[in-house]
Amino acid sequence: MQLDLNFVLAAASLLMFVGFLAFFGYLIFHQQSLEPKEKTGAELIEQHYAAGETIEQPTPYYVAPIPAAPDPLEISANLDRKILVGAGMLFAVFALVGGYFFTIFVVRADAHSERWRDKVASQQQLDKSIERGRNLYANFCFDCHGKTGLGSTDPTRKDLPGLPLNKPGFKYDNIQSDPTKLKAVQDLLTLTISRGRAKPPGSISMPAWSDHEGGSLNDEQIQQLVSFIMFGTDQDWADVVTVRQHTSGAEDGHLPLEPNPPKPEVLTGINLGRQLTLNNPQAACVSCHSFDPNTPSTLPTAPNLGHYGTQGPLNNENKAKQAAGDSDYLLHWIQNPPAVKPGVVMPAFGTAYGGSLSDDQIRAIIEYLQSLK
Ligand code: HEC
Ligand code: HEC
Known part of the structure; x- marks a missing residue:
């Protein structure tokens, strides 16, 4: 207790x-017992014997006076x-x-209105929760989010795929005065850890951890991770490596002390093409085209390419080239559309024409386009 x-x-x-x-x-x-009773001179004389009684008289002898109290100075x-x-x-x-x-x-x-004892109790509970969250972090999050939670912002490990978790914007002390922000951060952390965040092929996704989502952590453990992220001190973060040192694993009997994030899958062929087409900020095909037959293109004059594999080529220039036996008509088109159809708004993407795509990349895009049936 x-x-x-x-x-x-x-x-x-x-x-x-x-x-x-x-x-x-x-x-x-004590003081009373030490000090002799003061004589007032008005004390009654006590009479111990009744009148006429015979009194046995002791032989008188001299009794030396015994001081009633120690030296008054000592008192x-x-x-x-x-x-x-x-x-x-x-x-x-x-x-x-x-x-x-x-x-x-x-x-x-x-x-505030909280009883102090409750506060002490919940502080203890929070400390436990932070500690458990730290241990979970050391086991499950370390490889992607790093030794001290800096993720991709860790200056020593720029290759980490995870985002920073040990950052001012997540710390309770910095956001406690703003209930809206506090709630938003709590929700962001809880939801992201529970459900993960899928990233496009070729990059590392944040896995879903909740056991409701096929992960390995229960709700309480996720709460502990959130507590660790929001309330953990620098010392708690520094202890992550220590926890790994004391957790048995393959390397020298403990877990590796350097993060070892999974390598992104190297994409080829259609997958690379899909990635370059749909998730490539440099060649933003999606800023004009739709690649989903059921969604209209962003730019109305840019055709929906959702069935390009069966419907292409579309414009007369490209049809003519294909008819003339140019099997690379699409490569030439994507490399430099205005050269094929002067005045077209689709810009040149080939590196030879000031664009950002190599021929190999364009061929991967073509492979993807041909697969859209
Ligand atoms: C396989 C690598 C990997 C592991 C393991 C991993 N994460 Fe992540 N995490 C990521 C990536 C990648 C992102 C960034 C997703 C994005 O770009 O939006 C991320 C994002 C997050 C975010 C969102 C941050 C933000 O600012 O939006 C949180 C919270 C998070 N991770 C917590 C955790 C926790 C807690 C664990 C351990 C239980 C963990 N992650 C384990 C890869 C990982
Ligand atoms: C600025 C908008 C814009 C961007 C960005 C853009 N396009 Fe286009 N694209 C168009 C327009 C407009 C057309 C129709 C041209 C025409 O025939 O008049 C077109 C036509 C096409 C065609 C049809 C060619 C045919 O006639 O068979 C293909 C395939 C195509 N684009 C692929 C791409 C790819 C791949 C990217 C990304 C690398 C891309 N586009 C980026 C505007 C754009």
């Missing part, structure tokens, strides 16, 4: 207070010490009461 500071302070105050009362009680009692010296100790205890009580109110009004005020 965690000892609540409030409880400790209150108990200590109470003890001090009781001790304080007891001490003064004792002081009064007063002791008294000073007692007063000093008492005053000290009094101040201790004040200090404890002060400390108690300080925690109530200054420390606890920070907890």
Whole structure:
């Protein structure tokens, strides 16, 4: 059980207070017993025997006077010490009461309406969650997001496919004052980790981790990863490598200490062509054409190429070339359309004409276009 500071302070105050009362009680009692009763001169004479009684008279003898109290000087010296100790205890009580109110009004005020004990409890729970999230990270995310969560922004590992997770925009401290942002970050992290993010062929995707999505982590573990990303300190991130050092694996008995991301699949043929056509910012065929028969082209004058494999060539110039036996008519077209049909808005893509596509790349695109039946 965690000892609540409030409880400790209150108990200590109470003890001090009781001790304080007891001490003064004792002081009064002791002081009284030390000091001889003052004679007022008005004391009644006690008569122990009834009138006419025979009294046995002891043989009188001299009894030396025994001092009723120690030296008065010693009494007063002791008294000073007692007063000093008492005053000290009094101040201790004040200090404890002060400390108690300080925690109530200054420390606890920070907890808003939440009870402090709950806060301590949830802080402990959060710490556990961060720690578990860190361990999960070290096992499952390290290879793509890197040693300290910098992902592709890690200056020592520019080849990492993952995005940075250890970044200011994800940290609770930086966004807690903006509930909208806080919620957005929580959702982004939870959803991305759960469902992953598919990237086009030829690049590395963020895998889906949720066991509802075929992954290997349950909801709680995903929550722990989110906690780690949002609440983890620099030290927590630095500990990732240590966790791997202490996790048994193939290399020297522990897990490898350098991230080893999967290599992107090398695309060839139709797959490369599809990639170059659909996901290539440099030759943005999709900015004009649609390659899906059911979606119109962005530029109305650019034909929908969704059935090009069965319908091409389309314009008269290209038809004529094909009819004349030019089996490379499409290569020439994509290399430099205005040379085939002057005034056409489709720009030259061949590197020889100021474009960005090599002949091999254009041939891969053609292979893809021919596959669109
Ligand atoms: C196989 C490599 C790989 C692994 C393993 C991997 N990721 Fe990723 N992750 C990626 C890639 C690639 C992206 C970027 C996707 C994109 O470009 O949008 C990404 C993106 C993310 C994002 C979104 C970041 C943002 O700013 O949008 C989060 C969050 C994330 N990963 C968390 C994790 C966590 C947590 C793990 C471990 C359980 C993990 N990833 C494991 C490859 C990986
Ligand atoms: C700026 C818009 C634009 C871009 C970008 C563009 N095209 Fe075109 N493309 C057109 C237009 C317009 C036509 C119709 C030309 C005509 O016949 O008048 C066309 C025609 C075509 C044809 C039909 C040729 C035929 O007649 O058989 C093919 C194939 C083609 N484009 C492929 C591509 C590919 C592949 C890319 C990307 C590498 C691309 N286009 C980029 C505008 C564009």
